[in-house]
Amino acid sequence: MALAAAVLTVSALPAGTASASGPAGSGRTVGALPSLKATPRPGAVNVGLSPSRRRQLLVQAATSAPVTARSLGLGPKEKLVPKDVVQDADGTLHTRYERTYAGLPVIGGDLVVHQGKGAALTVTYASSARLALPTTTAEVPADTARKSALSSAAAKGTRKAGAHGTPRQVVWLAGGRPALAWETVVTGVQQDGSPSERHVVTDAASGATLENAEQVESADGNSLYSGRVTIGSTRQADGTYALIDPDHGGHRTLDSTTTSSGVLFTDDDDVWGDGTAANPQTAAVDAAYGAQTTWNFYRDRFGRDGIADDGRGSYSRVHYEQQQGVPLANANWQDSCFCMSYGDGADGQHPVTSLDIAAHEMTHGVTSATAGLGNVGESPALNEAVSDMMAAAVEFYANNPNDVPDYTMAELDDLHGDGKPIRYMDLPSKAGISAVGYAPLDYWTPQAKRDEPHMAAGIGDHFFYLLAEGSGAKTINGVAYDSPTYDGLPVAGIGLTNAADVMYRALTVYMTSTTDYSGARTATLQAAADLYGAQSDAYEAVANAWAAVNVGTRYVDHIAVEPLPTEPVATGQPVNRRIVASSSRPGAVTYAAKGLPLGLSIDRTTGVISGTPDRAGDFSSVITLSDAAGDTRTIAFTWTALASGGHFFVNPTTYVIPQFGVVESPMVVHGKPGRAPSDLKVSIDLEHEFSNAMVIDLIAPDGTVLHVKTWGPWVLTPELHETYTVDASAVQAVGTWKLRVTDGTPGFYDLDPGQLQRWSMTF
Incomplete structure (x- = not known):
């Protein structure tokens, strides 16, 4: 599951989510570009609040919380509890709330309300899921949850585990849909002797463990x-x-x-x-x-x-x-x-x-007091990365000659007996394999959310270095760096001070407990838009630094475009695919194309490519994107049209399978009068972490549902490539058929959406 990213209604940002194209480590060394100059807009700078003024604003927020909740359309059982407030120089307030449901704390239900003078109220949500439960009566007793939590904590390595108080009843929303649960705090000792404080969340209906997260934030050094x-x-x-x-x-x-x-x-x-x-x-x-x-x-x-x-x-x-x-x-x-x-x-x-370790750890406290980055998905890694970023910023701020500022962690440390730092921000993988068998990640991959958080923090560390200093070889304070990028294109830095400004504003104003790397990109872009303007070089630099670590899209000539949906098409099968592009300059992007598969055309204003291919083959296609300022970006590629007809019909268009949802892929059958055969062959190519949990049906042109695949068995099968035989003799062959895939993985909250890659029928 892609964790709920920050849902911003404040402005329309360039679209883009983390892309899985290319293997990890495929980045290339690139040249350096001159640093960009960026001056924050005075009105967007945070105003330091005195303790009394901060308390006053929080009291005001608590008083108006019922009205705010109604204005957001929250349900009658939901209440808002103010947690933090940030004020900009222009008077804009960013009030962070926790949520309760029927008096129960909601984990993953936090939100930030942004209110400027004379401006519309806008919101950043940790989860946009509707909050409703059939009951708040737990089927699993608290004592059972406590015993389960103690066992789960011990299984994760907590020694001398004991429950700190009694479990508290909560609503779990961090997984994307609400569930009544118990939260048990288990204390003890970690394997290395550190104190342990695990928060174990147990489903109050099934008894399943929803979260088992260590709260004591640690770093070697x-x-x-x-x-x-x-x-x-x-x-x-x-x-x-x-x-x-x-x-x-x-x-x-x-x-x-x-x-x-x-x-x-x-x-x-x-x-x-x-x-x-x-x-x-x-x-x-x-x-x-x-x-x-x-x-x-x-x-x-x-x-x-x-x-x-x-x-x-x-x-x-x-x-x-x-x-x-x-x-x-x-x-x-x-x-x-x-x-x-x-x-x-x-x-x-x-x-x-050391100073950098102290700053790293204390920044965990800042993060807890603000965004509260949680313990599922990529949020723990982002939490570690933010601490590394601010640790570097503190070193440069102190500028201590006995600890020369740099972009490494514990650089004079000899923990591993090799005289090397434990983290390198310019190229995290230089740290090598850790004692627990993990290596830091230089670039985002779909597996990042399952990697050890300190290792997956390399993605954020690398982004921050590139944003501050840019790519390529350079020497800073006597230390040599040479930072590559995932796509092989150079990145210009905006300087450490500006990079830290962007991250701090994103953390304290726009990030929430469920923010992942894609959400961090959204939050930092909004922060850059606030500080420097959405048309600034600094804004583009933030996007390009993320693209350089394989998160989101890159601006080239001020135009960013999401990965093109150019998987093969098929003759006789209608096509409807959209090119999504944006510009950092005012105005809309327009689209043009040459050399598309015959039968297809592109809409100039929407970027939708539609039509029905009428000839198979490989086509040399060119997409041209233009913005209102006169900038253009051209992308050339080869587009394949497959033959579909006769006895074999295929739809090679990729469809995303929504988590817990349903997707249908159509296919037009023609030239086959009469009834379909009793041994219709249906071939399916599908990717999902639990593909065996997908339920698949074939819907005939007259609406008849023909069962193709049942649920199970419940085993880890990340891909499904199967041909099924279906008795379709009761229905006519000609018309539009649909393959329906239903995600049948209830109770699993940390899964990526699957993809139906292609399917075919042989008559």
Whole structure:
């Protein structure tokens, strides 16, 4: 299933979804282009809200929530609960809401309402599915759900698993359709010694596990000290000093050597650490420095008042792993404690407290407080990628000579014993195979949502590097980069500052809990349109950076076009296919074509190619796209027309099989008077992750339904290529037949839509 992307009604964006064309890793090294200049429009810049003003706006949103819900057409059982608010300099408010249904929290039901002065109210939805349930009475008892959750968490590697409180009843909407469910919070210890907090969602009707997601966000890395720095401390009544930072929300730094809850660091002379790992205070200095630098970055760049934008400081625990008795080579952020935990590396001698790791983990807190990127599909990978992006931005903001800013993560780390960084943003696959057997992805593929999130984050990392710096070979701060693109075409960067501006606005204003990479493209394009204008070079650069990692379409001469629907056609079979193109310039795109299969023509204004081919063969076709500004783009290709008639009829047009839905493909039979045979051969080529769950029927010209394939067996069969024999002797042969495919995969929420690729009948 393609996860519910952000549904934007704010403006018409160029169409485009992630394309699966070409194998992963097929990108080519390309040359560098000069960086583009982009200046944000003043009115679209975020205004930093004081804690009191933010609270006031949230109270106003709560008061008007019933009216807002009615204006959105929500049902009588649905209510909106304000979570966050962002204000632009021109007064536009972006209010983020959680949703409830009959008093139950809705997971995946969040939305953002955009309201400008004098402008129409528009909305970004995490899911556009209608929210309705036949009952809110659970068939599966809470205790049964709790036991199932404990078992599921243990199966995922959580040790010492225990339920934190009783399961709460929720509505699960993240899978694309609503289901009554139980959410159980299971705590324990991960395999590497990190604390574990799993949220397990259990279907309240079937008992099936809908989600089993780790909430403790972690990343590998060893300590990279930042040299001599100034950190905040507070003098206590007894004259000693404590690592409590009064200028950053009272952030505290704790020593967890002997207890997981930690003991506040104190010192007699307010000189902390000695720059060596042997001194326990040194890791505390790095943690405190990372916290204050990340806070300052978000404050100075975006007017954000702390991680949750409420002026509240988090806290950091260092030397965390020792009390677990397991070497810990990572760090993590936990929403439940609003805190960072830093381990001491695999050997217990290298605290994991580098600036980029601190910024990465704290950005997980920012993401949680804003978009709330969830735990299904590609959202976890996007969550990790956003943290990598902002970690790079924090490094460049700090510009510390002891930690020269770059586009790698933990670049001085030697976690793997090879002296290499753990992440490369210009070409993520350079990191090689991870300890768990995964390799970072350079480009999007349909399997990205099933890959380990830190590995699938490579797609977003690569996009961000290309957006900031562009493609090709270059040296930045003494580090050599050479970033390729999926389609082999160059990309011009807009600079790190502008790239971070686009991502932050997309994250805080347009992304939701279900946003995937296609949705991230939509959100960043809207953010670029807000900041720089939809006709700007920066807008096109965002689209082209995504196209360079195989997500969406690329602008060439200001015109973008979706992959052409040019699979073969067949003689005697009506064709109706649409070319979809857009321009970043005002006005509509017009279409022209030469050399189409004989019998076909293109509509100049709609791009629809229609007609009935009357000759088989290969045709050298050319599509020309023109915009109102006079730009043109020409695409040449060979289009094949298959022979269909006599005893063999074929429809080679691809049809998408909607999830849980039905699709019908027509076929015209002519020249066959009388009844169809009792041994009609029906051949079907179909792709679906569970193709055996597809139910297939043949509909005769008079409406008679002839069964072709039943449901099952329930096994993993990603392709179906079969010929079936059907007794069609009771119906006439001549006329329009239809092949109907029904998706019969109830209960599976993380599947891609299938495709009926072609089908044929032999009389």
